[in-house]
């Protein structure tokens with residue numbers, strides 16, 4: 214029986230100490246859920262990190278994952294962020310060769326997409342795009358014909374917009 | 377004043393109330409064993425690390441204190457794994473101390489290095505790697521607090537040898553200042569939910585209380601009995617819930633589930649309201665879930681939010697300390713007689729008794745009752761796994777809190793002998809009697825040496841049916857009696873083996889125990905009684921896989 218899958222963004226605060234990520238990831242794995250993307254970094258306090266994860270999952274996901282995560286000693290809080298009351302952003306770095314043929318197209322793209330050139334060395338250029346998932350995907354599609362050499366993409370970062 | 381990491385470890389454990397450790401040394405843990413000479417903590421040298429974990433587990437189950445086991449790095453640590461998993465499944469508060477290679481060698485595949493934290497991640501409540509002796513005291517305190525709090529469980533502390541050997545000044549000790557999130561409160565929301573549960577209970581006509589292991593862990597024995605008496609509610613128990621309530625006035629319907637009592641399974645099936653306390657509705661208790669208690673509204677009280685609605689959808693629940701909840705509930709429920717319901721139950725009870733399947737254990741049931749009759753009232757029974765476990769939990773009447781110790785969630789064969797050893801060390805004032813099979817007995821037979829060496833006066837009954845009896849019963853019913861790999865050797869002489877370990881021992885037949893029982897019960901020191909049992913002495917009724925709790929098989933022919 215296929216259940217309907219929906220994107221779930223989980224934002225948690227955890228103690229910033231060794232082994233915590235393995236425990237958190239273990240919860241998803243044991244329940245059979247895949248992590249599509251994951252961001253981890255220190256918060257305002259060096260003792261606390263924020264983990265933001267995105268999973269495509271069935272409706273049972275939230276309750277199961279939240280309860281199991283809350284059981285971990287190092288997890289301080291767990292929240293599911295819904296689209297209406299949160300802001301989500303992703304970032305991608307794209308590496309391309311710049312040559313005679315694509316130069317003008319490339320710089321056109323840069324101005325249309327609002328990306329930033331963050332590095333340009335020996336005609337190898339790295340672009341940075343920050344935006345919603347849709348923004349990032351649109352940009353990637355647009356740039357594909359220009360022979361993209363390398364891509365590094367973050368998962369979603371998210372914060373509640375109302376408290 | 378300067379102290380080594382190992383000294384700080386033992387001092388902190390002692391300050392926090394730890395008196396006994398079960399363990400086995402190795403090069404990595406020698407700094408600890410060296411400090412044992414000056415410490416007032418007793419260390420019991422077992423003969424296999426698995427037994428150290430089971431002994432710590434049995435110690436905790438008998439006393440309610442935290443059990444502590446200790447093993448060296450590598451193979452010592454991995455030998456603990458089955459014991460840690462057993463404790464985890466039954467929520468035993470336990471600390472597992474493991475030696476580790478020196479910090480500079482971590483991750484280098486050094487001699488006897490294993491990632492024991494990684495290996496035990498899914499079977500510990502939490503774990504710590506101590507990388508600096510300055511963190512030793514605070515880590516030990518935090519580990520003990522975690523092991524005991526909320527839903528208890530095993531916590532592992534991995535101890536690199538250099539951290540154990542390094543000296544620091546007392547004032548160098550530091551607090552990590554991390555958040556500890558295990559606290560639970562009882563607030564307005566909980567009170568409202570409890571009121572609703574009380575209302576449902578007051579209005580119900582055929583209520584049943586379902587008692588799980590959580591009651592024991594919360595030490596809520598009197599609170600529970602008070603509720604039972606006030607509202608005249610009959611109760612059933614899970615395997616872990618046995619011995620949580622011990623009122624004797626006919627409210628106890630016994631064990632439910634796959635190996636449960638017919639009365640308990642039939643009555644819970646008819647209930648219109650079930651209040652589950654500290655129970656997680658495991659598959660062994662409910663059998664096939666769709667067929668479980670079809671008429672009942674289900675309410676659940678548990679300390680662990682993940683146990684709520686995990687296996688069965690409950691209608692209303694409270695997450696809180698069970699003792700606090702029950703105390704509160706007592707004030708909210710109405711006194712009630714429920715004569716109709718209770719007389720319906722007692723009719724059902726008489727019918728089952730008339731048909732002669734009250735405990736369904738055959739001659740072994742009578743034998744166990746005879747043993748109990750010869751032992752003091754406050755005896756602790758420890759059951760292994762297999763038919764012997766089902767015989768014991770069905771036939772032994774638990775009369776004291778913590779009066780039955782057995783591996784429920786994990787079903788670990790070989791648990792009973794070391795667990796009994798731990799129980800007796802922790803609670804020397806009570807007699808401890810073990811029921812085990814001839815299969816499980818050999819899984820930790822080496823502990824007879826420990827029992828003999830420390831002269832720990834446990835009484836061991838080995839039911840020798842020459843078979844892995846429970847496997848044989850399953851093969852009989854569900855594999856058309858195609859017996860394979862369930863027969864054990866006739867060549868083994870169990871009493872001689874016991875004597876070889878320096879343990880007094882006798883042999884008897886279940887049909888005619890003769891002086892065997894008396895000798896066992898009168899023995900001052902450890903004693904082993906081998907009891908010959910017919911290989912077809914099965915347990916009935918049983919519930920086939922994939923069936924509901926009332927679709928029972930009554931005997932060999934069906």
Ligand SMILES: Cc1ncc(C[n+]2csc(CCOP(=O)(O)OP(=O)(O)O)c2C)c(N)n1
Pocket residue numbers: 761762763764765787788789790812813814815816817839841843844845846847
């Ligand atoms: C460590 C372990 N291995 C295997 C099993 C599976 N198992 C459950 S009961 C049983 C038979 C137990 O035989 P015995 O100890 O002789 O007890 P009896 O059933 O005959 O009373 C087995 C093999 C188990 N529970 N634990």
